[in-house]
Amino acid sequence: MTKISEIEAYILGKEVTSAQWASLMVLVKVTTSDGRVGWGETVSALRAEAVANFVKKINTVLKGSDVFNVEKNKLEWYKHDFNMTISLESTTAYSAVDIASWDVIGKELGAPLYKLLGGKTRDKILVYANGWYQNCVRPEDFADKAKEVVKKGYKALKFDPFGQYFNDISKRGLDMAEERVKAVREVVGDNVDILIEHHGRFNANSAIMIAKRLEKYNPLFMEEPVHPEDMEGLKKYRANTSLRIALGERIINKHQALHFMKEGLVDFLQADLYRIGGVTETKKVVGIAEAFDVLMAFHNAQGPILNAATLQFDAFIPNFLIQESFYDWFPSWKRELIYDGTPVDNGYAIIPERPGLGVEVNEKMLESLKVKGEEYFNPEEPVWVVKGTWKDY
Numbered sequence: 001m002t003k004i005s006e007i008e009a010y011i012l013g014k015e016v017t018s019a020q021w022a023s024l025m026v027l028v029k030v031t032t033s034d035g036r037v038g039w040g041e042t043v044s045a046l047r048a049e050a051v052a053n054f055v056k057k058i059n060t061v062l063k064g065s066d067v068f069n070v071e072k073n074k075l076e077w078y079k080h081d082f083n084m085t086i087s088l089e090s091t092t093a094y095s096a097v098d099i100a101s102w103d104v105i106g107k108e109l110g111a112p113l114y115k116l117l118g119g120k121t122r123d124k125i126l127v128y129a130n131g132w133y134q135n136c137v138r139p140e141d142f143a144d145k146a147k148e149v150v151k152k153g154y155k156a157l158k159f160d161p162f163g164q165y166f167n168d169i170s171k172r173g174l175d176m177a178e179e180r181v182k183a184v185r186e187v188v189g190d191n192v193d194i195l196i197e198h199h200g201r202f203n204a205n206s207a208i209m210i211a212k213r214l215e216k217y218n219p220l221f222m223e224e225p226v227h228p229e230d231m232e233g234l235k236k237y238r239a240n241t242s243l244r245i246a247l248g249e250r251i252i253n254k255h256q257a258l259h260f261m262k263e264g265l266v267d268f269l270q271a272d273l274y275r276i277g278g279v280t281e282t283k284k285v286v287g288i289a290e291a292f293d294v295l296m297a298f299h300n301a302q303g304p305i306l307n308a309a310t311l312q313f314d315a316f317i318p319n320f321l322i323q324e325s326f327y328d329w330f331p332s333w334k335r336e337l338i339y340d341g342t343p344v345d346n347g348y349a350i351i352p353e354r355p356g357l358g359v360e361v362n363e364k365m366l367e368s369l370k371v372k373g374e375e376y377f378n379p380e381e382p383v384w385v386v387k388g389t390w391k392d393y
């Protein structure tokens with residue numbers, strides 16, 4: 001038995017770089033009775049302290065449990081937290097603990113996670129770039145930056161062209177979005193995929209008008225076209241458009257994922273390991289998705305630990321579409337925090353081969369990165385947008 005002796009959370013951050021949400025991380029450390037350390041990561045923007053507090057409570061419940069018993073440990077926490085399956089704070093905290101547990105398990109068994117989960121179905125991971133369009137406002141700004149992304153070797157890129165529109169979009173908003181998308185399509189050519197991020201901000205009628213405008217630019221998918229809770233709106237969107245739908249970054253358990261799939265409302269599932277319940281729940285979700293012919297395009301907008309854990313899944317899943325990557329647009333401290341990088345080379349991420357998640361944290365950096373005081377908040381620009389893009393021109 002490998003007992004959990006301590007679970008700790010660290011809220012880390014430095015300056016705000018490519019995006020407010022990406023400037024913070026909650027790092028979770030699981031230490032075992034034999035001195036083994038496993039790492040997990042989570043954060044939910046505007047909730048870092050609440051999530052770190054949940055980690056403390058999980059520690060009091062799981063201290064002394066066998067780290068290998070991930071299913072039992074989850075049931076144990078669920079038993080205590082009546083609201084777990086409806087609480088983002090609780091599931092994000094638990095997800096990080098689960099990820100760290102699997103890191104320990106891999107290290108104990110001397111194998112990278114993908115070898116424990118299903119082996120290698122591919123040798124390198126096709127990724128798409130996100131975070132690259134910081135401060136892009138005019139169509140030319142998007143075109144110039146997109147050109148650089150393609151020059152780096154990326155085969156696909158995602159962006160949100162909707163500026164400050166929220167809920168409704170006007171003719172001006174539609175024109176602006178179209179000009180931005182057109183500029184990017186012209187500069188990247190037909191062989192690079194364009195992915196359109198809506199950030200779940202529109203009502204169905206606006207989202208349908210957007211789809212009709214942007215269809216000619218042949219996007220690979222439309223992401224979260226309507227508000228995430230608006231099932232009826234999504235059905236209307238489905239019935240009135242022909243573009244493929246990606247969503248799932250906000251779902252927090254397999255039952256929610258199942259609901260979208262059963263209703264036929266998602267083509268590409270963007271579950272995120274840090275919200276859906278860690279490795280243990282994600283492996284179930286990918287199986288359900290496979291049965292519905294839904295391909296995975298994991299959400300991956302946080303830091304280096306989650307990036308490594310996500311790549312472990314991409315290595316083995318049979319139903320893989322593409323992987324989101326912020327790696328080249330991470331704040332630099334996130335790349336420096338781990339010893340073993342997972343760089344993107346010519347549009348593909350490499351699979352981490354070391355035991356566990358495959359990356360090790362430089363603990364010497366933790367002290368200087370600890371966030372003191374309140375989480376940064378900017379009332380001028382919502383936390384979920386890429387920095388400097390909440391604008392018209």
Ligand SMILES: O=C(O)[C@H](O)[C@@H](O)[C@H](O)[C@H](O)CO
Nearest residue numbers: 021045130199299301384385
């Ligand atoms: O698809 C994505 O990468 C996400 O939508 C991010 O862009 C979010 O803004 C962020 O995760 C909010 O916390």
Ligand SMILES: [Mg+2]
Nearest residue numbers: 197199223249
């Ligand atoms: Mg998104």
